[in-house]
Amino acid sequence: MDRKEILKGVQSGKLTIDEAAEKLKGFDELGYAKIDTQRKERNGYPEIIYGEGKNLEQIKGIVKVLEQEERPILATRVSIEKGKALKTAFPKGEYFELARCFVLQPMEIQTSDYIAIVTAGTSDVSVAEEAAVTAETFGNQVKRIYDVGVAGIHRLFARLEDIQQASVVIVIAGMEGALVSVVGGLVNVPVIAVPTSIGYGSNFKGLTALLGMLNSCSSGVSVVNIDNGFGAAYNASMINQLRRKK
Template sequence: MDQEAQNCLDWAREARTGIAEAVFAESKTPEQMLNIVRATLDAGKCLFVTRLSVDVAAQITRKYPEFFGYDADSRTGVIGQKPEHDKKSQGIVIVAAGTSDMTVAKEAAETLRFNGFQPKIIADVGVAGLWRLLERIDEIREARVVIAVAGMEGALFSVLGGLISAPVIAVPTSVGYGVSHNGKAALSSALATCSPGIVTVNIDNGFGAAVACIKMLRAEHS
């Protein structure tokens, strides 16, 4: 199993795509994750992990306390020594509609930090209290890229798209009930928005939004 885990890890991904290898942990067993940790450390690499449960993270921490870091708020982890980066702010702002959306917003933030970027998070500015968003709109307008995270009906995406000049990456979340359940309503709103130019990733995909943001910024300098 150790060899199988090592062979499947794509250490050439960063050279090929500009984004380092990452592991989606949600469907993996504790044994599989421990094998991935061991393979990563044996290779002398550093690996980003998403959707890692607290219980599995605790098992990894017990076995590899010096080589594993876990952020429970975002359910992300780092195996090995995190690479040193110049601290680049790059003008990335993550806008979260409500505190219920923060797990996804923080997944995006931790993905960006792993890759050397320092995003700002502006939270609890959903359109149910539009004044909260308008109070922070000048800060948001300074961004070069905005990642917008919202559930329920996902109205935040269209509102931001009509107020700012920066690209907006919409992340619908599975926050809501009734027709909003599982994020389908927010996803439909993001895809059907009348504000042109909004880029949409899948439901709860904070990682994917962060990767899209990084590629947008790097394309400016290519």
């Protein structure tokens, strides 16, 4: 609820002055968490729940607060056990096992422009699904283009038209991370690179891919942290929504 809505609530008698004052603080105090209820007004998107390290009751408590705002709710890095329990507690929500995400009240599709999510291999798909679910939760169309890495680059060219027509491209790769440089040289839209922890010994749990992507010779490439599908999709969503506002 933004400030104008709160003041209108007082004017109409739906909120008391004390209730309005509580909401105008901008956060709900739960003891173990301070829920940022005004983040959407500042940043365009509501607060996201990072599920790892939180117990089930904590996640449920945060969801209950955010649910009252009637806005998209996304919890990332949620285990299967917690995800199934959240689905029971909030039957209208959905748990995406591969993405490890729980979603409630997703936005409707806001634009015909789409985000292409491209992976080098099948082993990168769990990170890609975190990105896809995040993007879809916030009203974006997504095209999934999986397993088109440089080891069989003809597979990439078979989907090149779909990639080139996207408003923004997320490229997800482990090993040496070479795919992002190839894609970056073939498109005229922003490319967001996600290194993954997939690879043999000298991959160093994604560090090799990260350094390779940071040193990409293709222009227009930005890089997020290892396995950070959420961060890539958040940025891609902002880019895609800016196109809609033109």
